[in-house]
Each structure stands twice: as structure tokens, then as C-alpha cells.
Amino acid sequence: MTDDLKRRLQGFFGDGLVTILGLGHSAAFGLPTMPELAQGLGERVPPLINSDNQADWEKVRSALDEGKHLEEALELVDHESALIGSLVDTTAELIAEAEDRAVKSLVHDGSRFPLAELVPHLVPNNHATIVTTNYDRLAELAVELAGFFLDCSFVGMHLGRSDPELSKTSLRSAAVGRKGGFTFRYRPYIRLAKPHGSLDWYLRGGKPIRSPFPLDLPRLMITPGTSKFRKGYERPFDHHREIGNHAIDRAASFLAIGYGFNDPHLQTHLAPAIEGGVPCLIVTRSLSAAALGLAKKGQGVIALESLGSGGTRIHEAGNTTDLDNLELWKLETFIDEVLG
Secondary structure: OOHHHHHHHHOOOOOOEEEEEOHHHHHOOOOOOHHHHHHHHHHHOHHHOOOOOHHHHHHHHHHHHOOOOHHHHHOOOOOOOOHHHHHHHHHHHHHHHHHHHHHHHHHOOOOOOHHHHHHHHHOOOOEEEEEEOOOOOHHHHHHHHOOOEEEOOEEOOOOEEEOHHHHHHOOEEEEEEEOOEEEEEEOOEEEEEOOOEEEEEEEEOOEEEEOOOOOOOOEEEOOOOOHHHHHOOOOOHHHHHHHHHHHHHHOOEEEEEOOOOOOHHHHHHHHHHHHOOOOEEEEOOOOOHHHHHHHHHOOOEEEEEEOOOOOEEEEEOOEEEEEOOOOOOOHHHHHHHHHO
């Protein structure tokens, strides 16, 4: 890696950086990919089927059997279908099992956790925003392991209530006087936006709560497919979508980790920003078609993906360069070689 490339990669890290965390990041820790989720749903949902949701499940099963990917299959299900609850619960079950194994490895076994090492580099000016379409809580774990506070729009540890304003103001550390008034100083924190929901979000008494316990309550998670569009405009999804879009609209640069640039909630803001010249660094095992398209069109885009032989393929300004014997697309290698 040349000194010039290293400087260009370091240039993405500064005030106004917004990090987009996708499924590829979690998959690296053993959490299920979309094909693996499809397989798990195919194994676990059929015993839950009854006369109310039989026809909808047959649509999904047939689509998956035809080779359609999970989101295409679930788009065949109406957002009011009785099947949605079973899909959400089973998806949560599959992810929670894998998350449990990942957390034990990271916390008990002391496995390296690159995202936790990365967090201090995301916060040059006391706070930053991470937007994730993932349901798991690896981002929350990374923030806390790095010693930073978390603004997640909920207040409370065991049965937290949704209160975005208090979630932020509770991070104030002091009031600092200045001419004509005063301003607040905040503890170093990460604002986390999860527009698709989270494993620890539930609906209790008609109100969203956040709890680490596996409660027997409706989960607040948006499955891929048509339900995404309806539920994306309900509490607390709407607030998290607005946080993410607001951060994207104001970003000075983007860091996309394992993100495929396929989510309609984010793309309406993210793609135009990148195409309009906001610098974006993409770090992933394999670029999706959408990500590759942005890498070719965006003037300030650098994309790093696996070369497949222990190296890295670099996409920049419509050109590709192969970097042999250096897996710069792996977050731990990137941290060591670029930020270390």
C-alpha cells in the first residue's frame, strides 16, 4: 500500500463522518446472511402454519424454491398478513441464537472486535452517528466496549421507554457559559439509528420499550418485504429513520461497512448524497451491484473488496487496482494498516 493511498483512506475520517453498518459486518461474526435466514425460515416456520396463513406461506415457499432471494419472496406477503408475526418471531429467534454465540466469543473468549477498536476513530469531535439496518446488537456492544456512551432514543436499562429527547439530554456533562448565554457539553457518545428495529425492541401496552430480556411480547422488527414500507412510518421506526436520514443529509463523508446499498429507506437520501460528491469509503467482502454502481459513478468513492486470493481489489474513479497479499477489506487489517 502506497503512502498516497493511505492518506486518501485516512481522509475519510474526520468531523461529519457517518457510518453505515450492514449485514456483511454481522455475518463476519456468524450471524445469518439473507440466504441463511431464508433456509432457517423454511425449516422453522412450517410447524407454525395454520389456516390463516397457509396460503401466504405457500407463496413464500414457492418463491424461495424458484431461487428468488428472501426479500423478493416476502414482498409477496401483504403487510397485514397473519404470517408476518411468525416471520418476525422466527427471524428474531435465528438472529438471537447466533448473536449469543458471537457475544460469548467476543466477551468471554476475548476475540478481537474490530468495530470496538474503530469507534474512537469515528468520534473526532465528541459524537458521531452510526446507522445500521441490522437487528443485532453488535454495534451497541462495540460502543460500550470502546468506552463511549450510547444515544439509542430509549431511556432505561431493563425496561427502557422510548424518549428520544431524554436519551440525548441525559448525556450532558456540564453547562458552559458563553457570551449571551450558555451551551451544553456532552459526554463522548454515538447516536445509533436502527430504522428496521432491534432484537431488544418490544411493544408493551401499545408503547415501544427496549429490554435485554427475551420477553413474550410483540417484537418491533421490520422484516424484508412490503411490511417495511408500512411499519417504517410508525414509532419508533420513524424516529430512527429520521435520525439516519438527517445524519446522511448533513454528512461530510461516509463509511459503509458490509452494506449493500439496497435499502429503500436509506437509499433515497444516501445514493443522491454520494452521487452528489459526498466522499464514501466502502469496506466489504464483496460489492453488491448497487455498491459497484456507486463506486463507478461517485467521484469521491473508494471501495475495498476481497480479491479472493488474500488480497484486496480497490475501486476508485471508475478504475480498479489489485493489492496483493493485503486484505485491506477486512476491518481489522484496515485498522492496523491505515488507522494504527
